[in-house]
Amino acid sequence: xxxxxxxxxxxxxxxxxxxxxxxxxxxxxxxxxxxxxxxxxxxxxxxxxxxxxxxxxxxxxxxxxxxxxxxxxxxxxxxxxxxxxxxxxxxxxxxxxxxxxxxxxxxxxxxxxxxxxxxxxxxxxxxxxxxxxxxxxxxxxxxxxxxxxxxxxxxxxxxxxxxxxxxxxxxxxxxxxxxx
Numbered sequence: 081x082x083x084x085x086x087x088x089x090x091x092x093x094x095x096x097x098x099x100x101x102x103x104x105x106x107x108x109x110x111x112x113x114x115x116x117x118x119x120x121x122x123x124x125x126x127x128x129x130x131x132x133x134x135x136x137x138x139x140x141x142x143x144x145x146x147x148x149x150x151x152x153x154x155x156x157x158x159x160x161x162x163x164x165x166x167x168x169x170x171x172x173x174x175x176x177x178x179x180x181x182x183x184x185x186x187x188x189x190x191x192x193x194x195x196x197x198x199x200x201x202x203x204x205x206x207x208x209x210x211x212x213x214x215x216x217x218x219x220x221x222x223x224x225x226x227x228x229x230x231x232x233x234x235x236x237x238x239x240x241x242x243x244x245x246x247x248x249x250x251x252x253x254x255x256x257x258x259x260x
Contacts, residue, residue: 093128094198100190105130126151143170157231163201188223192243208238
């Protein structure tokens with residue numbers, strides 16, 4: 081059966097609730113990747129962006145972007161699933177030198193749970209901090225992401241990190257567990 085144009089519509093990124101734990105998410109205009117001859121720009125709905133603040137009326141402390149991996153250049157770096165998501169959390173510089181970087185572990189765990197609940201077909205949420213960005217890697221690891229591979233992209237080398245729902249991580253993959 082040949083796919084129709086309606087079958088080729090981009091799968092939208094599910095919206096997130098306005099509040100997760102003690103964090104507030106405020107939708108912003110998604111910054112689409114710049115036009116690229118190999119990948120083009122992300123179709124409408126394939127990217128969502130948020131300003132993140134602590135509490136209901138706090139100052140923004142981070143920018144959050146969620147992409148469908150199939151519409152992002154990282155799709156060539158691993159065997160991507162149609163429902164895979166890419167999460168980018170960029171902590172904004174503090175306004176005062178004494179202001180500490182916020183602890184985002186709870187936020188990242190809540191984001192993963194909310195995204196898996198919003199799209200039960202999502203098998204993995206990826207992130208890809210630069211290999212030199214140890215602080216970002218530690219933030220993602222504290223939020224439940226685990227490193228799986230390095231990949232070379234146009235901007236440099238990134239560390240692919242993933243969080244997967246329990247129904248994926250409990251699947252037996254050992255050859256001795258497979259039916260013979």
